[in-house]
Amino acid sequence: AKAGQARRLEFIEPQLATLEKDAPGGDDWLHEVKFDGYRMQAQIAGSEVRLLTRAGLDWTEKFEGPITAALAKLKCRDAIIDGEIVVLADSGVSSFPLLQADLSARRADRFIYYLFDLMRLDGEDLRREPLVERKQALAELLGRQPEDSALRFSDHFHEPGKVMLQHVCRMGLEGVVSKRADAPYRSGRGLSWIKSKCTLRQEFVIGGYLPSDKTGRGVRSLLVGYYEGGKLHYAGRVGTGFSGKMLTDLKKRLDRLEAKASPFSAAVPKGKGLTFVKPELVGEVEFRSWTSDRIIRHASFQGLREDKPAEEVVQEKPKKGQSEAKPDAKPAKASAGTAKTAIKLSHPDKLLWPDEKVSKQDLLDHYALVWPRMEPFVVNRPLALVRAPDGIQGQRFFQKHASPGMSDRIARMKDPTDGEEILYIKDFDGLAALVQYGVVEVHIWGSTIDALEKPDQIIFDLDPDEGVDVGKVREAALDIHRKLDELSLPNLVKTSGGKGYHVLVPLKPSADWDAVKDFAHDFARALEQAAPDRYTATLSKKARTGKIFVDYLRNGRGATTVAPYSSRAKKGATISMPATWPEIEKGLPPNAFPLGDETTLAQLKKA
Structure with missing residues (x-):
């Protein structure tokens, strides 16, 4: 039990992170997820708990409830803890608009307090101790919290900063806060805490x-x-x-x-x-x-x-420039997104989707917007391209090899098995060059150029016969989701932009192509045997009549599937969009996201 009323503790000005374009690398750094909530300092003195904003305002009353009750139960005489209070959306990602809505409604049951630093414990000032030791002491103070506790320890990762940032951007999170593992706690903004953002x-x-x-x-x-x-x-x-x-x-x-x-x-x-x-x-x-x-x-x-x-409030600027052109350079028209390119579009107003009035520039703007999320899926990965230089109503070409006039920003390498040419891109300039070249669909292998023979994903492409109701296709995706869960295989889903869904199982690149394809084939056949009226694992049109073809063939060496966030050469100018399983359960159709549409922009803004 704690002593009763104790002397109030002094407010400690919080340590703040400096914005930089890239997360730092090296073993000296720990990386934490950047939360989208209110930064809050918890002060425990005897039986009194206070919650103070980063400006030192007392907001205890606003968050009184499960958070303050859980803090009061911690076994200490006194403590000063740093963290962030959030509300999690259905996707499990913190949402500032939901947090504001709950504060307005005086609702306290969804608040979660992520704790990431400990500056004082039982009368001892810990600010001079290294971060790793402060976090260890914080973890011990929190102990094993109940599953429904309002307090959570903000864990850190030792992944390289660039990899960590790619992971969180792929998950739709706000960014990463990187902290020097050996640094003391220093109030104010400095360079031992670095924040890097996805948007x-x-x-x-x-x-x-x-x-x-x-x-x-x-x-x-x-x-x-x-x-x-x-x-x-x-x-x-x-x-x-x-x-x-x-x-x-x-x-x-x-x-x-x-x-x-x-x-x-x-x-x-x-x-x-x-x-x-x-x-x-x-x-x-x-x-x-x-x-x-x-x-x-x-x-x-x-x-x-x-x-x-x-x-x-000042303009936040990354310490490393955001690919700004040099004063004497003549950049191409800037895209509307966050990514920048030196690639100049010829005829940027050319309509690639004439009915939808979607131009080359619109496509580049879309890719600039999604690039932080799309980059991990398309960079350094063999590609196949669907080109429509005169728009999707003109002639289309499926292309895997270089051709005359192709930009050198589209990289080439030799396939070590047969000497055939492989195309890939290294950066956003490469993707912009594909747009300039009239590419309307970007398809990817299931492996990277560094590990061609070791696939890092399994894809199940649900391809319904003409006339099969979209609800049946959605049920099929959910059926596969449940069966993969039963096998304890993590699985993700994206809309195809056409008639079906793509279910993806991420892999550590260790098994070879034959093993991965055999598993995918066996899984598809098991689905067919369990429900022969619904599924087929046979490619032929005849076998597919009235059914859904579970296309496992995408898992062979050299086979491709459309990349996440890629446009599709289809009516509606749709894109293949990553989604969550709750969204699929609620009825999200496979062609839900037209390029540049408000629905698509709203989806991309989701945390």
Whole structure:
């Protein structure tokens, strides 16, 4: 049992991470998942528990409930712990909008407090101890928590920083915080904690808004900015990401702050009903990129940040430049996404999908947006290409080898078994070169160029006969999911962009092609034997009548399947999109995501 009321502890200014483009490598670093929540310092003194924001505000009352109760049960006289409070979405990823919604609704049952540092324990200041020792002490303090506990130890990984960042981006997380394993705890921003992000996101000061024409909506867009040299610089408008209740609350707060003069240091674009406000509210915004004149593009509002004073908001810049062109260079037209390329598109307005009005530039913009997620699946992996230089209504070519005029950004190597040429890409310039070359589908081998003979995935491609209901195809995907779970094989799913789904089993690259293909064939035959009226493992059209062909042939050496996030040469300009099993259960169709559509952009914004 703890002593009763003890002397209150002093607030410790938190240590902050510096933004860099890449996660650091080397054995000196630990890597943690970057959470999307509120940074919170827990102070335990006798029987009293307090929760303080990174600015030192007391928010204990806001989060009172399971978190404070669990902290009070920890076996210590006193402690100061650093962490982040989040709410997890169904996908298991932290969601700032859900956290805000629960705070508004005074709902405390979903809050989870991830703890990642311990600065004081039982009267002893631990800040000079190495991080690894502080985390060890924190793990021992937490002990074995109940499964439904509101407290979680934020584990770390020793993977190379680049690999870790690829993993978290592939999972749709926000990014990585890398910390020097031997470093003390130093308040303020420094270089012993580095944050690297999958998407661009930061806080902005709200300096005005445009009212909505729609009844009850209140706000059409926010005018936001950041401080530099004591002045508030305009950074653009934010017009998406609002929910109904959030808008109502936001409008009330903006009304109370209405101002006659603009708070921005320079003139801003005018709009009907433009209203300025005192620059006191801070909002978190996710966006695709910065323009050359420092305006944000494709911005989405994530929620208000009440834990950060407005005057502290500045433009976050990576220490390593984000592939910015040199002043004397003449870059190609920048894509709208986060990735940049030196590849110049000829005829960027050429419509590759004429009915859908989707151009070459639109396709490049899509790939720029998804590149942080797509890169791990397509780089250094043998490719097959579907080209439609005159658009998908013209002639199409399936191509595995180089041809005249192909950019040198598309790499080549010799297949060691037969001397045939293999194509692959090393970076985003390679993918941009494929777009320039009229490639409308990117297909990948199940192995990398470094381990050609050792596949790192199994693919089951569900290919229904004409007329088979999409609901039956969805049930088939879920059936395979359950059977793979029974075999304790991890499995993922993506839409094909056409009529079916692709179920993927990630592998450690150790088995050879024959072993992997034999397993896939046996699995497909077992499905057929268990439900011969639903499935076939035979390729012929005749065997497939009224059934779903479980295509295991994608698992042979040299066979390919369409890459995650690739466009499809199909009506609707759809893409092959990774999804979650709960989304499939809720009825997500295989052609749900047209390129550039709001549905697709919303899916990509999910944590």
